[in-house]
Amino acid sequence: MRYLCLIYSDESQWSTMPKADQDKWLAEYGAFSEGIKRSGHYVGSERLEPASAATVVRQRNGKVSVTDGPFIETKETLGGFFMITARDLNEAIQLASKIPGARHGSVEVRPVMEVRGGGT
Amino acid sequence: MVAPDARETVDAVYRTESRRVLATLIRLLGDFDLAEEALHDAFAAAVERWPRDGVPANPRAWLVSAGRFKAIDGLRRRARFDASLVQLAERLDTETGDAVPDDQEGVDDDQLRLIFTCCHPALPPDAQTALTLREVCGLTTEEIARAFLAQAPTIAQRIVRAKAKIRDARIPYEVPTRADLPGRLDTVLQVIYLVFNEGYSASSGPSLTRHDVSAEAIRLGRLLVGLLPEPEAVGLLALMLLQESRRAARSSTAGELILIDEQDRSLWNPELVSEGAALVERALLSRRFGPYTLQAAIAAVHAEAESAAATDWAQIVALYDVLCRADPSPVVELNRAVAVAMRDGPAAGLTLIDAILARGDLTEYHLAHSARADLCRRLGLTAQARASYERALRLTRQEPERRFLERRLETCRDPS
Numbered sequence: 001m002r003y004l005c006l007i008y009s010d011e012s013q014w015s016t017m018p019k020a021d022q023d024k025w026l027a028e029y030g031a032f033s034e035g036i037k038r039s040g041h042y043v044g045s046e047r048l049e050p051a052s053a054a055t056v057v058r059q060r061n062g063k064v065s066v067t068d069g070p071f072i073e074t075k076e077t078l079g080g081f082f083m084i085t086a087r088d089l090n091e092a093i094q095l096a097s098k099i100p101g102a103r104h105g106s107v108e109v110r111p112v113m114e115v116r117g118g119g120t
Numbered sequence: 121m122v123a124p125d126a127r128e129t130v131d132a133v134y135r136t137e138s139r140r141v142l143a144t145l146i147r148l149l150g151d152f153d154l155a156e157e158a159l160h161d162a163f164a165a166a167v168e169r170w171p172r173d174g175v176p177a178n179p180r181a182w183l184v185s186a187g188r189f190k191a192i193d194g195l196r197r198r199a200r201f202d203a204s205l206v207q208l209a210e211r212l213d214t215e216t217g218d219a220v221p222d223d224q225e226g227v228d229d230d231q232l233r234l235i236f237t238c239c240h241p242a243l244p245p246d247a248q249t250a251l252t253l254r255e256v257c258g259l260t261t262e263e264i265a266r267a268f269l270a271q272a273p274t275i276a277q278r279i280v281r282a283k284a285k286i287r288d289a290r291i292p293y294e295v296p297t298r299a300d301l302p303g304r305l306d307t308v309l310q311v312i313y314l315v316f317n318e319g320y321s322a323s324s325g326p327s328l329t330r331h332d333v334s335a336e337a338i339r340l341g342r343l344l345v346g347l348l349p350e351p352e353a354v355g356l357l358a359l360m361l362l363q364e365s366r367r368a369a370r371s372s373t374a375g376e377l378i379l380i381d382e383q384d385r386s387l388w389n390p391e392l393v394s395e396g397a398a399l400v401e402r403a404l405l406s407r408r409f410g411p412y413t414l415q416a417a418i419a420a421v422h423a424e425a426e427s428a429a430a431t432d433w434a435q436i437v438a439l440y441d442v443l444c445r446a447d448p449s450p451v452v453e454l455n456r457a458v459a460v461a462m463r464d465g466p467a468a469g470l471t472l473i474d475a476i477l478a479r480g481d482l483t484e485y486h487l488a489h490s491a492r493a494d495l496c497r498r499l500g501l502t503a504q505a506r507a508s509y510e511r512a513l514r515l516t517r518q519e520p521e522r523r524f525l526e527r528r529l530e531t532c533r534d535p536s
Binding site: 087089 | 240242288289290291292294296300
């Protein structure tokens with residue numbers, strides 16, 4: 001079963017971090033990715049540009065509205081994700097807890113909706 | 121030929137075995153709803169067959185087999201309309217044939233699986249308690265609603281959502297690994313203690329205690345200790361038994377609240393006290409105890425004192441010191457301050473409580489203000505006592521507590 005691990009963190013933490021710490025941080029992400037690739041749990045991952053680069057699009061009654069966003073005034077924003085494959089939620093939680101971002105921000109583990117009725 | 125008491129036997133087996141049979145059926149069938157239906161069908165079959173054929177030698181194994189068979193049979197029948205069920209029925213038929221446990225260990229494992237699944241930290245707390253009371257204890261939705269002063273449809277919806285999450289997020293039906301056990305056990309203990317407290321000190325409403333909910337929590341605590349005798353599980357059971365031992369003494373016949381120092385100690389239940397104290401001893405000896413055991417140890421010191429005055433307050437303060445390190449919280453600090461007041465006098469306690477409140481902690485917690493009021497009253501600071509009682513009164517939601525505070529406030533009326 002696949003789980004999408006959404007990594008939320010405080011962007012300002014990154015931008016104010018000294019270069020040496022940023023490099024260390026990236027190396028930790030690299031090591032985590034390598035580890036779950038070797039163990040066969042990796043499906044995909046991306047790092048996102050800051051939320052200030054985001055645009056929100058809606059269509060209502062045929063009319064498209066484009067605004068900057070996200071609107072919600074939260075400290076933690078979506079900064080990237082890992083798509084993993086795991087036996088069950090317990091294994092997914094165990095893997096997600098090792099994502100470096102879990103130590104500073106938070107990781108939301110969302111099961112991917114599987115097509116039902118296809119056997120088990 | 122027909123055993124006249126076969127029907128009674130079915131009822132008795134239902135009471136003692138239905139939750140265990142359910143726990144095993146959930147594992148075999150991999151689905152809560154399917155297992156509940158199978159449990160129902162298995163007992164329906166027992167009502168029909170046992171009076172005719174006699175009660176089987178191992179009723180539990182018979183019920184599990186019957187339930188599994190009925191479930192597979194039902195899936196096959198439904199498979200005529202939904203082809204995907206064919207595979208499921210086939211898989212259950214071939215895979216689970218030998219998986220019916222007839223040994224105690226297998227049954228215990230299934231019950232633990234059920235407890236840990238119902239108390240999975242990925243479920244919201246109110247769903248954990250509702251699901252545990254429903255699936256592990258076998259309470260009806262209406263009984264749970266009454267216990268938590270909620271509407272039955274609200275509870276039903278919580279249970280439905282929790283089961284959906286177990287299925288959709290694939291929360292596994294398993295006992296946590298040793299590495300995960302401490303954290304996961306904490307959640308289970310929290311759920312049990314929450315249920316106990318809901319019964320022991322109803323957070324709102326006219327009645328101070330709802331006895332049957334507390335009894336259910338103690339039953340759960342005993343079950344858990346029997347299945348998994350971890351020190352903190354033992355400590356929690358001890359804590360509940362020691363608190364329960366004071367039930368008859370903590371309110372008057374008119375339903376008025378009586379604090380521990382004014383309780384009639386002859387009303388304390390000696391069996392519960394000695395069972396609780398022995399469990400505290402056992403948990404302490406493990407040297408792997410935590411907050412529940414420490415709270416139980418404090419309750420045991422109270423329980424062993426002949427009178428309020430004879431209480432070993434130095435020992436209680438020492439235990440609170442350890443508790444403050446093991447599980448620091450403003451509430452623990454408040455309780456420690458009250459114990460210090462008993463050991464060193466009200467002025468010492470008041471200084472500590474004022475420090476907590478000055479930090480901005482517990483300012484909305486009625487017990488902080490009523491404790492402060494009590495110390496001021498003992499120091500003769502009537503005006504301050506009155507102000508704190510009034511503050512506490514505004515914050516409490518519980519009728520007997522309100523009346524208690526009003527009586528105390530009466531004694532602080534301006535003498536002029």
